[in-house]
Amino acid sequence: MKNKIITAALASILLGSGGAAMAQEVTVRITNLTQGMSFTPRLLVAHSEQIDLFEAGTPATRPLAWVAEGGVIVDDQNPASAGSNFQYFLETPERADENAWRAFGLGAPPLPPATTSADYTFDTEDFPYLSLVTMLIPTNDAFAGLDAWRIPTEPGTYTVNLNAYDAGTEANDEISALRTDVVEAGTGDALGGYAVPGMAGSGNPNATDVGVGGTGVGIQVSGGTLEDAAEGNVHIHRNVLGDTDPTGGVSDLDSRVHRWLNPVARLTVIVPGV
Amino acid sequence: MKALNRFSTLVIAAGLLTACGGDSSSSSPPVLPPGPVVSETLSFELSVTNLTLAQPLSPPAVFLHSSGYGAFVDGDSASVALEVLAEGGDRTDLVTEVTNSGTLLASYDDANPVGPMSIGPTVTLEIPSDEADDVRLTAVTMLVHTNDAFTGLNAVDVTGMAVGESRVFSTPTWDAGTEANSENAASMPGPDFGGEGFNPTRDEAIDRVRFHQGVVTSASLESGDPNSALGDQHRFDNPTGRIRITRVQ
Numbered sequence: 001m002k003n004k005i006i007t008a009a010l011a012s013i014l015l016g017s018g019g020a021a022m023a024q025e026v027t028v029r030i031t032n033l034t035q036g037m038s039f040t041p042r043l044l045v046a047h048s049e050q051i052d053l054f055e056a057g058t059p060a061t062r063p064l065a066w067v068a069e070g071g072v073i074v075d076d077q078n079p080a081s082a083g084s085n086f087q088y089f090l091e092t093p094e095r096a097d098e099n100a101w102r103a104f105g106l107g108a109p110p111l112p113p114a115t116t117s118a119d120y121t122f123d124t125e126d127f128p129y130l131s132l133v134t135m136l137i138p139t140n141d142a143f144a145g146l147d148a149w150r151i152p153t154e155p156g157t158y159t160v161n162l163n164a165y166d167a168g169t170e171a172n173d174e175i176s177a178l179r180t181d182v183v184e185a186g187t188g189d190a191l192g193g194y195a196v197p198g199m200a201g202s203g204n205p206n207a208t209d210v211g212v213g214g215t216g217v218g219i220q221v222s223g224g225t226l227e228d229a230a231e232g233n234v235h236i237h238r239n240v241l242g243d244t245d246p247t248g249g250v251s252d253l254d255s256r257v258h259r260w261l262n263p264v265a266r267l268t269v270i271v272p273g274v
Numbered sequence: 275m276k277a278l279n280r281f282s283t284l285v286i287a288a289g290l291l292t293a294c295g296g297d298s299s300s301s302s303p304p305v306l307p308p309g310p311v312v313s314e315t316l317s318f319e320l321s322v323t324n325l326t327l328a329q330p331l332s333p334p335a336v337f338l339h340s341s342g343y344g345a346f347v348d349g350d351s352a353s354v355a356l357e358v359l360a361e362g363g364d365r366t367d368l369v370t371e372v373t374n375s376g377t378l379l380a381s382y383d384d385a386n387p388v389g390p391m392s393i394g395p396t397v398t399l400e401i402p403s404d405e406a407d408d409v410r411l412t413a414v415t416m417l418v419h420t421n422d423a424f425t426g427l428n429a430v431d432v433t434g435m436a437v438g439e440s441r442v443f444s445t446p447t448w449d450a451g452t453e454a455n456s457e458n459a460a461s462m463p464g465p466d467f468g469g470e471g472f473n474p475t476r477d478e479a480i481d482r483v484r485f486h487q488g489v490v491t492s493a494s495l496e497s498g499d500p501n502s503a504l505g506d507q508h509r510f511d512n513p514t515g516r517i518r519i520t521r522v523q
Contacts, residue, residue: 056516057323057393163444163513166327168391172506217493217506231507233391236325238509241493249495262511 024124026151027270031116036258038110038206039144040071040135043086046124046151047099053131054145056234060167063089064133068143068167070194071135071201073103081194100125110137112206124151132162132267137201138176138210141167142237144265155273161263166237171229172218174240174251176202176210185225197226209254211246315400317523320382322394322415323516328507330389330464331515332363334415336382338399340408343377344429346483352450356414360424360450362463362471363416379405387418409433413517418464419508421457422450423486425515432519440520444513447486454478457490459503467503
C-alpha cells in the first residue's frame with residue numbers, strides 16, 4: 001500500500017511539471033455468468049508487458065495458486081500467504097513500477113451466480129494491458145481469468161468474455177471442505193484452501209446443494225484421507241463432474257447445479273471520453 | 275469460384291503493370307526519399323497451445339495461404355484429407371491438398387504433437403511480400419484421445435498485420451462427422467489407447483462437420499457410459515487450443 005501512495009505522489013509531481021504520465025480511470029464491472037459458482041474477490045491489474053498473472057500451458061505461480069485454491073490475494077485475507085501472494089508479487093520493487101492493481105470485493109460476500117457486481121472505478125495509470133483473476137467457489141482450483149487484454153484507448157463501453165481455467169495445482173477431487181470424515185493424507189489437516197486438497201468455499205453463503213459422502217473424482221478418498229495431487233500446468237478447466245447424490249456418489253458437487261460451460265464471466269470496461 | 279478469383283486478380287495485376295510501364299517510359303526514374311528498407315518477405319512467428327488436460331494435439335496442419343482454400347466447411351461433409359487428420363492425427367493429406375490448391379504461402383513444419391497443458395514450439399513462417407494483400411491462416415489438429423474431434427482455425431483473414439503485431443485465437447472443437455463417437459479404446463489412437471486411426475468407412479449418423487458435443491466418458495455413474503474407455507481426465511470444454519501469430523518482419 002505504501003508503494004501505491006508513493007506512485008500516486010510521483011504521478012502528481014510529473015503532472016504538475018507537465019510530464020507525460022497520466023491517470024486513466026476506467027469503470028469496470030463483472031458479471032458472473034454461471035448457475036452455481038460464486039466469485040471470490042476480483043484482482044484487477046493494469047500492467048506493462050513485463051507482468052503476466054498466468055500463462056496457459058505453463059505452471060501456475062504461487063500467487064496464482066493462492067487465488068485459485070483459496071481466493072487469497074492479500075495478506076489480510078490469510079497471513080500465511082504473506083510473501084507468496086499477488087500483493088507481494090505485484091509490489092516487489094522490480095514489478096511495482098510495471099503495474100497498478102486493486103482487489104475488489106475484499107471483506108464482502110462472494111459474487112453470487114448470475115449476478116453483476118457494482119461498478120468499480122479503476123485507475124489504470126495508462127498501462128496498456130488489463131488482467132483479472134477470481135476463484136470459482138466451490139471448486140478445487142478453478143479460476144476465471146483475463147490474460148493481458150489490451151485496454152482500448154477509444155472512449156466507449158467494451159465487453160470481454162472470460163473462460164474458466166484450472167490452475168493445475170490441485171487435483172479436482174470435488175470433495176467438500178466441510179467434511180470432517182476426510183483429512184489430508186500425511187498431515188491430517190482439514191480440507192480446503194491453499195496447498196491442501198478439498199474444495200475451498202464449500203461453505204460460502206451462496207453455496208447451495210454441496211453434499212457429503214463423495215468418493216472423489218480426479219483423485220479418490222482412501223482410508224479417510226486425500227492426497228494433495230496436482231495435474232500440472234494451467235489449462236482450460238474441463239468443468240466439474242458432480243452427481244445427483246447429496247450423500248454419496250463420486251462428487252460432493254451437484255451436476256444439476258454446479259456445472260458450467262465457457263464463458264463463465266463477462267467483464268464490462270467503460271473507457272471515458274476526454 | 276477459386277479459379278475465377280485467381281483469374282480476375284491476374285487480370286487486374288496485368289492492367290496495373292501496363293499502366294506502370296507506360297508511365298515510367300515517359301519520365302526519368304523517380305528519386306526515392308530515404309526511408310526504411312522494404313523487405314522482400316513477411317515473416318511471422320506462430321505457436322500452438324494445447325489447453326486440455328489429457329488430449330494430445332496431433333502434429334498441427336498449419337498454413338498461411340491466399341483465399342480460395344478451405345480445409346472444411348461447417349455443415350458440409352468432410353474431405354478425406356480432413357478425415358485422415360481428424361480420425362488418425364495424420365496431416366499428410368491436408369498438406370498435399372493445400373499444396374495442390376495453388377494457394378499455399380507457407381507451412382508450419384513441426385512434426386511433433388503438442389502435449390496436454392503445453393505450448394508447442396514457435397515456428398517462423400515466411401511469405402513473399404507481393405502476397406501480403408491476401409493472407410489467410412488455417413490450422414487443424416486432432417484431439418487424439420477422441421474418435422474424430424479436432425480444433426483449429428478455418429481460413430481466418432490475417433491480412434494487414436503490422437510488424438510487431440500479435441493476434442491470439444482461442445479455438446473451438448469440431449466433430450469431423452466421419453466416425454461414430456463410440457469412445458471404444460480400439461477406435462481411438464494416441465498414448466492412452468493406441469487404437470485405430472483413419473478408417474475410410476463413414477459410420478457416423480450425420481456425415482457433416484459441426485461443433486463437438488463433448489465426450490461422454492465413463493466418469494459419471496449417472497450420465498456417463500460405462501462402456502466408454504474415456505475417463506474424467508479426458509473431458510474438455512472450449513476453447514481447446516490457442517494459436518498465437520506475431521508478425522516479426
